[in-house]
Amino acid sequence: MFKYAAMVGALLLVLGVGSAQAFFSFFSGGYQYISAEELNKRLQAGDEMVLLDICPADEFAEGHIPGSIETNAFPTQTAEERKRLSKGLAAMQAGDEDIIIICPGGGGGARRTVDYYVDQGIAKDRIYILEDGLRKWPYETVPKS
Structure with missing residues (x-):
């Protein structure tokens, strides 16, 4: 019993x-989020992942997470902005690492970026949005060199 x-x-x-x-x-909305704390733990552990930063050029220059790919695609509303997301696309399609979308606030621009990559054939379960975006990132960033 x-x-x-x-x-x-x-x-x-x-x-x-x-x-x-x-x-x-x-x-x-079916989107996956990762907290700043969890992302920082994964970075400290050396986990393999793609960090894709869509912040505007001036914000990326002020500070970004080390190792992130600069796209300046925010807010990803126009065809020209979405075109900027093609940077590294072939490698992302061929790989299996998680993809972390970093945007200013973790909102609409990030969700549109996820939708774009899903439309390009990347599995949605590989893509995470940094919760609350880079503006709430409490850890070290580096200026563009």
Whole structure:
């Protein structure tokens, strides 16, 4: 009897976690976010990932996360801005690393960037948006050299 109760409890726990993830995914529009703290941990651990910065040129020059690819595509509303997202696209399509979208505030420009890459054949589950964007990044940035 105890084994049966434990199995039912484990099943409910798994279903509960899955339901919570589905609930969050529904309200985030299906976009995945990564917190500044989690991204910093991954950077410190040396995890392989693509950091794609869409901030305007002046903001990128003031400071950006080391190793990020400069696109200056923000706000990614026009065809010209979206064209800037092609930088590194072939490598992203061929690779399997997570892609972290860094924008000023982590909002519409980042979501449009995710949509662009999904349209280019990149799996949506590989793409994360930096929560609250670079303006709320509490860690070190480097100026453009």
